Amino acid sequence: MSKPIISGIQQIGIGVADVHAAFKWYRQNFGMDVPVFEEAAEANLMLPYTGGKGHSRHAILAVNMKGGGGFEIWQYTSRTPQPPTFQPQLGDLGTFVARMKSSDVKGSFDFLKSKNATISELLSAPDNSKHFFVKDPWGNIFDVVEGKDWFGKGKQLTGGPAGAMIGVSDMERSKKFYADILGYDKVIYEKEGVFEDLKSLPGGNSNVQRVLLAHSKPRAGAFSRLLGSSCVELIKVTDRTPKKIFENRFWGDLGYIHLCFDIIGMKEMQTLCESKGHPFTVDSANSFDMGEAAGHFSYIEDPDGTLIEFVETHKVPVLKKLGWYLNLKNRPAEKPLADWMVKSMGLNRVKD
Numbered sequence: 367m368s369k370p371i372i373s374g375i376q377q378i379g380i381g382v383a384d385v386h387a388a389f390k391w392y393r394q395n396f397g398m399d400v401p402v403f404e405e406a407a408e409a410n411l412m413l414p415y416t417g418g419k420g421h422s423r424h425a426i427l428a429v430n431m432k433g434g435g436g437f438e439i440w441q442y443t444s445r446t447p448q449p450p451t452f453q454p455q456l457g458d459l460g461t462f463v464a465r466m467k468s469s470d471v472k473g474s475f476d477f478l479k480s481k482n483a484t485i486s487e488l489l490s491a492p493d494n495s496k497h498f499f500v501k502d503p504w505g506n507i508f509d510v511v512e513g514k515d516w517f518g519k520g521k522q523l524t525g526g527p528a529g530a531m532i533g534v535s536d537m538e539r540s541k542k543f544y545a546d547i548l549g550y551d552k553v554i555y556e557k558e559g560v561f562e563d564l565k566s567l568p569g570g571n572s573n574v575q576r577v578l579l580a581h582s583k584p585r586a587g588a589f590s591r592l593l594g595s596s597c598v599e600l601i602k603v604t605d606r607t608p609k610k611i612f613e614n615r616f617w618g619d620l621g622y623i624h625l626c627f628d629i630i631g632m633k634e635m636q637t638l639c640e641s642k643g644h645p646f647t648v649d650s651a652n653s654f655d656m657g658e659a660a661g662h663f664s665y666i667e668d669p670d671g672t673l674i675e676f677v678e679t680h681k682v683p684v685l686k687k688l689g690w691y692l693n694l695k696n697r698p699a700e701k702p703l704a705d706w707m708v709k710s711m712g713l714n715r716v717k718d
Contacts, residue, residue, distance in 0.1 A: 369631070369634055370629050371629060371630040372581075372585055373627075374435065374589065374595070375434075375435035375529065375628075376436060377527070378438070378530065380464075380623065382441050383446075385440070386426075388441075389426050389428060393716060394481075395483060397430045397432060397520040397522030398436070398526065399521060399715050399717075400711055400714050400715050402427040402428065404424075408423070409421055411663075414647055416616045416617060416618065421443075423442050424443055425438060425439065426438075426439045429711070431709060432517060432524075433516045433518065434467055435626075436527075437527070438626065447618065448616070448619045449505075449619070454568065454611045455569025456564060456601060457574055457606075458533045458608045460532065460533055460610060460621075460672050461532055461672060462533050463530065463567075464508050464527050464530055465508075465531065465599070467512070467528040468524045469516060471488070471497060471498065474498075477522070477523065484500065487566070490563060491555075491578075492561070492578075497510060498510050504620065506621065507567065509531060511529075515594045517591055518712065526593075528595065530599070530622070531601060532599070532625075532668070532672055533602075533611070534600050535608060536602070540602075543642070543669055544579055548674070549583060550579035550580060550581050550597070552579065553579060554578040557576050559573060560573050573603070573604045574602060576600075577600045580595065580596075581596070587628065588628075588701070588703045590702050591702045591703075624665070624673040626677055627675070627677070628678075629677065630678060635664070635676055639666050644667065646665065647665050648664060650664065661678050663677045679694055680694055
């Protein structure tokens with residue numbers, strides 16, 4: 367294999383103060399109701415981002431069988447997770463908003479409004495697509511957007527995450543990073559100004575450069591049909607100096623802690639990242655084992671320090687009750703798993 371294969375956005379990491387309360391809210395409001403793993407353990411591999419010390423944590427990775435990525439819901443248990451010391455605003459550096467795809471944006475809007483969620487008005491993006499913003503009870507902002515591809519059946523109109531809004535300081539440098547390493551080489555729109563559909567966000571009256579990027583090549587690999595297509599929206603604020611959202615805080619503190627991609631070919635990815643000037647800052651070496659799931663993970667930083675995770679999955683549970691796990695090490699790299707195998711994960715659904 368000469369180049370790594372990206373299967374899609376595997377998950378967005380969300381640092382929370384109560385992992386079980388967050389999991390309940392996400393499954394009831396977004397349909398993120400199938401846990402891939404749940405584990406309480408000490409995290410010893412993220413030392414560059416946790417003050418040089420391992421910390422105990424409780425994590426749940428949950429997916430929506432309708433399609434899209436997952437949420438890695440992550441809670442420190444050995445320390446109190448810290449919020450930002452300031453109100454992050456549009457254009458601040460880091461992952462600011464998670465993009466959630468919906469098969470019916472107006473229907474999702476009506477549903478979340480009926481649940482008394484904190485939501486914006488129904489909005490139009492620069493490409494005339496409908497979307498709206500919703501805030502969870504802990505202040506994390508989600509952009510519910512029109513989904514284009516679906517995998518199976520879920521309990522809500524929304525699927526899983528299909529991208530993110532990320533603050534950057536140099537638009538051209540960041541566009542090159544997200545194209546060269548992550549394959550986001552297609553510009554959907556590129557605009558500058560003060561945007562009506564962003565005004566409900568903190569700092570939404572700022573003048574910004576705004577670029578929505580998609581990948582021109584379809585994703586491949588075992589979970590590519592579940593994870594689906596995705597976009598990243600890069601935001602550069604032009605009328606103030608942006609701050610780093612995670613400045614003086616640990617990875618795992620409150621907020622969006624990373625954007626994770628499911629890949630095949632970790633060595634090839636390492637070579638690619640090094641050639642582009644973004645070497646691995648964390649590498650689990652051969653394999654991590656979280657009991658119910660195993661693989662190889664690594665991290666790089668985008669040009670502004672936003673954390674991007676890569677996971678090469680080696681083992682994943684399909685039907686935990688029967689001890690059925692998939693070993694992904696010795697199979698054709700680009701071939702998606704049979705739909706029925708992936709859909710069997712839905713038998714682990716948590717019902718409220």
